[in-house]
Amino acid sequence: MIPGTAGPVVLFSLPLAAAIVVFIRPRWSVPVTLGTGAVLLAVALWLVGVVLQQGGWRQDIGGWTAPLGIGWNVDGLSATMLLLNAAVGLAGAAFHAARPAPPATARDPRFFWPLWLFLWGGLNALFLAADLFNVYVALEFVSIASVGLIGLVGGSAQAAAWRYLLATLLGSTIYLLGVALLYGRYAALDLALLAEGVEPDLVTAVAAALMTLGLLLKAAIFPLHFWLPAAHGRAPPAVSAVLSAVVIAAGYYLLVRLWFGPFAPLLGTGVATLLGLLGAAAVLWGGLLALMQRHLKMLIAYSTVSQFGYGLLVFPLVAAGAAHPAWAGAVMLVLAHGLAKAALFLAAGAIILRHGIGRLEALGGDQRGAVVAWVAFAVASASLVGLPPTGGFVGKWWLAQAALASGGYFWLAVLMLGTAFTAAYLWRALQAAVEPGWESGGEPPTLSPALGLGALLLALSAAALGLAAPLIARLLDAGPGVSG
Amino acid sequence: MTVYLSLAGVLFLIGLHGFFTARNLLRRLLALNVLTTAVFLLFVVMARLAEPLDAVPHAIVLTGIVVTVSTTAVALALLVRIAGRMRDEDTDPAAGPRGGAG
């Protein structure tokens, strides 16, 4: 037995078991969730270490090998995503535990904790899954948990949750149709098995197109992003953080898995350019809309649409032959974006709690109680824009290297322009802090210092990613991109 | 089997068309269910075409049916809440949107 096979078992089972415990005994929610989160973070870190040492592996479930049985996939990419999920999950849980009790008139989100743990478990199941149908069930799991968490605050958030649910269900159905075609063609659902046998014929091409379409819808890639801003903008802060940082990344993660796994033979210049153009459009359109928002959380939500566009630039760059730096760059960006975006949403949550309102022009003036949150916001912004030495900088640097090496000057221009947009809209948000703002007069509400602290830790780790760049490059060598 | 393969195609078309043209939310949900049924039908037709009869798509569709009823139930519960809220606002113009961001 490979040392380390216990890791995925813990990462898969523990959140689900904890969700059951928290469902049965709500009063234990906070300690159980935080304890689970700490264990999961430790295990994810340990798993990253194991993968660094001995490379990735596949582990069968129930002792049945593919094609009959299903398995888990542990490699640099999945370990990275598991780590991101653990970090954001723990920080979000800490934020939610530390937030001031809601006023007696507001709806009491009684079921936040089980839903939170279910979402965590579903995402871990998704990142581990090596089987296309298992991925479908995990995707639905994540969708329902997300919908529940968005709808918790009631009111207009429930309408946003409904739109998200319909969009995501359509995405899964289209994805499942692609899976059906692949199964009919190859009688296999396992990623590795498919990667060996796939031939670039019509059935495979249609299946690839369907699955990509479904996942683009789930990852809210332009022009299928219409459902994202309302859902992410209206959810509670911790929920927005995990949705933007991890749930969207899950759709992107599957795209990468598929196109650098089974569908690699189909990744011609045409397909790659199309995906790249979608990414470019997402970067620019999302950036433009973020610039026009007047509500802090909506600004951050539109920024997610923009930032995932960078991820798609990996396809044309890899197709043009610059596999290594492009691939590592895109994953690095997703990771850095996840940490920074979660930090932004948590910081925004703290800031909005402090000021009682989320409109940009109201956030200035007296910042007592929100200083840590603003610092976190600034550090996370630095990473998102890509100032050295943050993770965002390294990711963009690698992507730029790939673009230069393969002569993709258009993609380089997109990268630059997107960075300018990012800087502009985040500057708008930061500027709001130092302007006069709307003085409410009364004493600011006393907030737990833990609120801003979680955001700060996430932001600092996004920044520190840049220092760990060599380590991450080595980790990703164990991923599926090497063959690309 | 051609009959059922064509049926899957036509049902998929009807579901897709319904999903995009229906403006009533409940109808859109029904269309989505028809769409899912079409996908299940494709799986089962493939199981029937395989020699010998293939049990894996059967298990997949069974799992899929349970997942679909769960998502449908969540969607309906959400729909009823949204409708209730709209009704409140209809009858009581003073009741603005509650909750909101934050």
Place this chain on the structure above:
Amino acid sequence: MGTAGVIFDGLLALALVWLAWQATRAADLFHAVVSFIVFGLLMALAWVRLEAPDIALAEAAIGAGATGALLLSALDRLVTREGRRTVLYEPGAAWGFWIPAGAALLGALTLAAWKLPAPGLGDEVLASLGASGVDHPVTAVLLNFRALDTLLEIGVLLLAAVTIWSLGRAPSPLVPVMPSPALPALGRLLFPVFVLVAAYLLWRGSHAPGGAFPAGAVLGAGAILMLLAGARPWIRSSEHGPWRWILSLGLAMLLAAGIAGTVMGQAFFQYPPGTAGPLILLLEVAAGLSIALLLFALYLRGEPCEHGYRGSGP
């Protein structure tokens, strides 16, 4: 199959197409919902024709039965007391992208589906059936070869119930619109039959079509019928009662079975040699019980009362 079979299949397909069209296009919502329920029932026939009796059972019980009850009760809530239908429209989104993309995909899809070789995994399933602990291939796939899918699926059901609870309280209590002396009598008469059929299906699952899902669905449908017949929803959301335990039982047992393999030094979900048969039966009982209760909980559309209903509130 013969000519009669082909004619039957053709008529069935035509009826299904017409019903699907009605379900998505009929002007009256009630008409649409009823068309959809009949569509589900006829789909069960289609599954039988395609030699998938397990799916036929599940479709009749869950697809048509439980979904139908859910749809009808939701429809009931969407109609106001004054008979005015709540307008539930949303503005059309920018579908300009979808329509050409969908048409192009559909053309390619039809072409592709006709060329499928469909090799299938039938031989592999039969080869490993002996080691799976059960004789029925579908049960072997569900609870042994692909048990992880089943675990997540029960998880989805529980998660859906929690999500629905999180949306708010159940509208209480659900009084039948038209009290009839026949209905409670029918409920009392039929409930033992439901329990019997569920137990039979569960037992049958190890060697023939049946198993936890149809059994749970039949039991859940019986419970819903009792509710319609005027019984008070007896399920409570209280932390102290047994209900939360029973709702989580299926997922907890499957998780425990999975972890047990790892603890004993084997793969996740690997049953110890020789115990697969009884273990699968045990898991099916737990899963069936949870499925029945979860389907019932989904039907309540909200968190049930914590300590029981006092009087007949609004």
Place this chain on the structure above:
Amino acid sequence: MSTAQWIGGLMVLAGIPFFLLGTLGLLRFPDVYTRLHALAKADNVGLGLVCIGLGIQSASVTLLLKLVLIWVLMLIASATAAGLIARTALARGLRPWGT
């Protein structure tokens, strides 16, 4: 062909007209109550004949009993459903045809 097969086949054939007439009644009768009457009467007899006929043809007592059980359950269900529909119709103020 054995006698049992002949008897069974004849019973199934005899059952079919009841379904046809029941459907005709559903389509052509003037109001809810008469339609219910046509459906319940015709379908119950028709189903009974078909079930017993098939049971006799199968030449297996267990199967015959199972088919009869199906018929009995259908009888109970259709009686209750018809009662509910008629009561609801009355409560909504639909007057029987001819009164």
